[in-house]
Amino acid sequence: MSDSSVKEFCKTWWAEVYNRIIGAVVFLDDASSECLHWDGGLFNLLEGGAVAVKSLSPFECATKDQRKGVFITQTTSTQLRTIQDIIKHSDFSHCTLISCVSLDVVYLELHEGKDVSDVITAGRGPAEATKMLEDMMVQWIGRSPCAVQVVHIPIFTISPTNVVFLTPPFHAMFPLYDGRLTPETTSVDLYTLKSEERSQIRRLASCLNSMFESMNLKEDVYYMGTYSSLLAGVLENSPVCLSRRKNCTNPASLIIVDRTLDLCSVTSHSMESVLDKVLAVLPKFPGHSNEVAVDMSPLCEANVITHPDDLQLSPGCLYHANDDICTQTFEHMLNKSQKEVMFDLYNKLSKLDVQRSPSPKTLLRVTPQSVDKIVTAAKGNYDVISNHLGILQLALAVVQTLKSPRRAQLELLASLEKQVLQNLGASRDSTSVLQQMSTLIKSRKERNLPLDNLLALIIHIYSLGGTEVTFSKTHEQDLIEALSVAMFEDHKSLFPQVEGHIVTPEECDEISQKTLKRLKEIALMRKNLQKYNSLIKTSETGIGHEYRGLLLQLVDDLVDTDRPELTDLRHRNEGIKDLLRSGLNILTSKKSRTLKHPLESPTVILFVIGGVTAEECKRLHRSVITSGVDNAVLIGATKFVTPVEAMKDVLLL
Template sequence: MSSSSVKEFGKAWWSEVYNRIIGAVVFLDDASAECLHWDGGLFNLLSGGAVAVKSLSPFESCQKDNKKAVFITQASSTQVKTIREIIRHSDLTHCILVSTVSLDVVYLEINDGKDVGDAVSSGRGPTEATKQLESMLIEWIGKRQCAVEVVHIPIFTISLTNVVFVTPPYSHIYPLFEGKLIPQSPSVDLYSLSNSERSQARRLASALNSMLDSMNLKEDIYYVGAYSSLLAGILENSPVCLARRKNCLHPASLIIVDRTLDVCGVTSHSTESVLDKIAAALPKFPGHSVEVAVDISPLCKATAVNHPEDIQLSPGCLYHANDDGCVQTYEYMINKSHKEVMFDLYNKLSKIDIQKSPSPKSLLKVTPQSVEKIVTASKGNYDIISKHLGVLQQALAVVQTMKSPRRAQQELLMSLEKQVLQNLAASRDSTSVLHQICHLIKTRKDRNLPLDSLLALITHVYSLVGTEVSFSKQHEDNLTETLSVAIFEDHRSLLRNETGTVVSPEECEEISKRVMGQLKDITQMRKTLTKYTSVLKPCETGVGHEYRGVLQQMVDDLVDTERPDLVDLKHKNEGIKDLLRSGLNILTSKKTRSTKHPLDNSTIIIFVVGGITAEECKRLHRSVITSGIDNTVLIGSTKLVTPVEAMRDVVSL
């Protein structure tokens, strides 16, 4: 199957799923359900012939008269056990297991601890996995007359725009080595990881391989960072990947980047992107990594007491795949200014307005109040609501973001970030910064600043300075002590404490010391780089300094027509081949072949492991467009992140 874009790649494979669901009860895991939402949602399955759709849970089963089941899962060992429980509590004759993960990886996992090296190295892994899983399904059904099928369908991407995509099943993957940010040894290999980390790396690499296969791309692999080198190694050497490269026709460049090299961009509250502002202000949609939960009680008669936990009213959402106008507005939320998004929403709402508000042309400024007025005029008018549900939910999301108390907190954090940046840039002196942050932590309740947002600010500062500025031991000890007290005071809301037990001051002191250790690790992440060691750059206007991220600097160099040396971008296909080539050159006395450049290939995929923001995507895309290059540049990541989520990835609370 060949598809020219990531959006087409997703659509094409979902159609393969829809071909198999007629008359079936469909069971999905959370990640597959999230991907389905971005392809059109639940009604795609029901209108396609599914008789019921259920969550993949050991407490679910099929009714007696349902004889066919389709499981759409990541096929992890836990999920395979769940499938066994569902089948055993049902009365099936036909069972289809759709593994969204490549079957060679599943084969390694279900045979963990067994010697299956020969089957994997000879490329028989997928075939052997199919046989093994099919025989398991037949055994669980327990009938002679039954039909089973195991098939790999790579469903793992969602396209936010035509050039930006994320991978919900891999949203939890972060560049860590045995839980640490910095690996123990400089030469990292797959077997220096824990079992679960190794499995995650293989799964992500196999997903990228499936995407390249579907898009008929034969890639040159480039990477920046230790974790990315692992993924590049798997893609370079796995038998399935080697076989695919022999058959694919179109050359491409795949650039894999570790998020940990630059955590500033994702912990910053300074964003113009409306989508980032919404994501930071509204709660996540239950079970989703990207979508937000919109309180739609202003549209209907029900009153949500505790949104989104109040189950009497389902939350709304931002993305509506079957409404072209909503898809366009969603892209605007990434790429356009706040003012343009507000005018776009007002324009679309004014066409359904039953109160006849002023036309968009006669308004100088669209305010949250003017948008909210049109939305609430539709309250209880279910005929209008049903026809325009998408745009009404998007409008409510923007209004709720602008009115949210978190918005004022974000504005304050933005101004604090700017102060810190200018202080550090002007003097390269750290004396006042940590003292200032300690004061903020102590007075956080007066300023209505949550501790997790202040921790995001501290993470931002440590990543910003890198090795350029060193903080004094006295100031760091003071910060450790201040944090320890604050963690004790706020531990119920800050720590993921499922049991509800009270944490002692001594435990909070240990947590605080561990957090400081991880922050110090963050300052060392760019030490391995040659050119992109600093992200504090003088402004082009000549006044003050600005943050210019590693990704931004790399992409600016990448698309530069002068083709400056990309010294920090390692090329996986080089190494022994280059040594051989240079040896041959001595014999033939010919001029050395020039180094490969990612722009040599018409398609370039930049993939960030560990998250990206909508603001970064917008800026990177803008750099590509203004450069004038003809190449197609796609930007991907494991997830979209907010500053607090990014902080929690770095600082394990």
């Protein structure tokens, strides 16, 4: 396997899955289904020999003549109960459980609250978990003879490009401590977290460990942020990781960063990347965290009233793993300008154009209308549609995004952000930004601005200001009062999950007060950083100010040939080493050796807990490329994130 290719890692392990599904009914959970989609989708299973593919649901089961079942799951306690229900309502004689997380973590969770450290330390966790799970499955099948198998196959990554990877099973993971942004104690360890949060960190560590094992990587762990220090601690100290590092030979640097240190880019509506625009405007594909649902009705004869809720027409999507033309266009959506994406789409569509539109060479610019014209010309022509379905879905996604009324909202919010940045940069303590926000909230309906986007903008303001900007208490109180009224007026769209519950003004007032508390915490997230505590920089032209993201500042310093000191980047072992060195210094009076630099390893992996934007990935990758360093730098995150999703992650709405 290529030493630094996450794409190869994905493909290798999916091949292992395909070897085990011949003649079986395959049941997948949502996260595994999303990973499958990015590897090629449903037909990979059917062509691999599966007789049926179903979602992992207690309402599903196999028919009487289907005797073999394969379950691809995260092996949580809830999923194990679901597997029990499915097996009891089927007639299997052969069952395979594919656990996407390491079985030593499953063993720990099966013994929650008990001390099983001796088993884990001795390395017996996987074998003990396998035996327990096999015994359970034999009991659920309830017939003899029967065959059961439990196997760990690390299915947890997707690779939108060769340098970017995401982890769908951990899309909901966000740096929180029992719902708080900051822990109540300065002494933070895994037990500062609730058991579910603790379990998520262990699961992510075990998955990353499996990836490093497959890629033969022996990593040095660096981190920035308290939550990242917990993940770094598990990777550094767990017996499984220690054992793997003894056997792996390729040095690597893993840099883990908390998203909460910089919430500006993920709450920004200034989107240059076409992919960010599409993700922000179109609805999510059902059950997926990084894919959108594209309305396919312009190509079909069906009369669709509401999309994507109208089940008579399946939604389209963005990523088509088995179509090189589509994967190239998808990469352009992430890495290139909107103009380049539009020309690329027009170029590809003109080759299948049934009405012969003008050649791309004769066009000065490609508009959404000119792309739309070619797409709709294929309506009802099912030969053209079936042969070019992927690129038609991508074209529809881009057209629907650029023609959406949401686009005008995003552009208005982006212009407001630019005003905020200049205001915060110039006036600092005397800023009137919050007054403007209160006015915007009150007049949001006339301006056609959704409240959830305005909440994202408020988070953007507090994260951008950090500890450099002090807001007036009066302005904050006015903002909270305006928010409280707005939340009550818009509660049906803002809190759709509390359907049937009558939301009161008092509840909205309480939520708005909690929101202010959370905003004040957001402003303090970088207070302990020395070098990266400010995101507002004087513009290179010398006129005005610009936002310079924490991740970009870090990567620029990382690849700088002058090797500036990475003051805020902690090395997992440095704490104890510093103590030892200070003791030795008393005796030897010699300077301690310089700290290790992440670029001393040929492979560097930057992993962000809480998500990234496509625009961030593009800028970080460009910074690495233009620096000329030879290291392979991979960018990983829990998901692609939009401003509204980031707002909900932060405010727990």
